[in-house]
Amino acid sequence: MAALPHDSSDQTNSSKKQSIDIIGIQEHRWKGSEDFNTKNTQDTTWVLYYSNADARSNGGVGILVHKHLYKFISSVKNHQISAGYAPTKIADDEDKDRFYDQFTKACKTCPKHDIVVFFGDMNAQIGHNSQGIAHKNDRKWSWMHPNGYKRELDHIAVTEKWRGSFTNCRAYSKVELNSDHKIVSCHFQLEFSRQVLEFKKHTTFNWMILPNDNEKRTNFQTKLNSALTENLRCNNDISTDKMNNILISTITKAAEETIGKRNLNPWALEVTLKLIDNCHNLKMKYLKQNESHRNVINANHLVNKSYKQDRE
Incomplete structure (x- = not known):
């Protein structure tokens, strides 16, 4: 102006x-x-x-x-x-x-x-x-x-x-x-850049092995007792939250050194995968060659039954 x-x-x-x-x-x-x-x-x-x-x-x-x-x-x-x-x-x-x-x-x-x-x-x-x-x-x-x-x-x-x-x-x-x-x-108009959140992968340990493996169970108990005794001796007056963090980290470290990670098996076993392939082949024959649809229904029934057994 x-x-x-x-x-x-x-x-x-x-x-x-x-x-x-x-x-x-x-x-x-x-x-x-x-x-x-x-x-x-x-x-x-x-x-x-x-x-x-x-x-x-x-x-x-x-x-x-x-x-x-x-x-x-x-x-x-x-x-x-x-x-x-x-x-x-x-x-x-x-x-x-x-x-x-x-x-x-x-x-x-x-x-x-x-x-x-x-x-x-x-x-x-x-x-x-x-x-x-x-x-x-x-x-x-x-x-x-x-x-x-x-x-x-x-x-x-x-x-x-x-x-x-x-x-x-x-x-x-x-x-x-x-x-x-x-x-x-x-x-x-205020715009913020999108932040990509990093999720920490959860480690699953093979806890089911402890009741059946005496050696690993003993090693785990020894490691855990030793580490907890040392941590409690060095931290006499600590808060509940800090004690919880110490307990989690101590158990995790002892499990990594003695038990190891649990290897996750495939949800569907090899038998089920073969039944799925067979069902697919029967469905293609039904569509192309007008074969009986009853075969496809029976194959689907076998697949569902096998899935149920795999879950168990």
């Missing part, structure tokens, strides 16, 4: 119609009593956070936030939203260097996992299309020179990690700004 009027209802009403909740303000030219100020709009539906303009009332940046987001400003810690504007091409090199040094410093001070958003009049053009959704040219340019040519000078920058959460970046002509710039907005 060329300057932010004290009555900003035109801007806020137009933004509300386009479902815009946060507005970055550049060059508002306001001066407050503090370095960082807060001000409510006249309709009390928006709150303006802004820094002061200089002594000549030039510059100044701020962020307009709709009331339904205002309550989150002091509690949400992992969002960093900043507004600014870059010096023009004809500005002094010292001013340009100072701006980009401040911009770089602000980005580096943000934790790497935070959602960092920076928007403003960057007075610069970028290369390929990065709106997220293809738009016609009228929705791309954000500034028009008095001579009539148009440029994309206003941008919204986000950290690469959260790039997928920001879509449909475009410029609006319907939002009244009283400026030679158009408002640029984007849609934000």
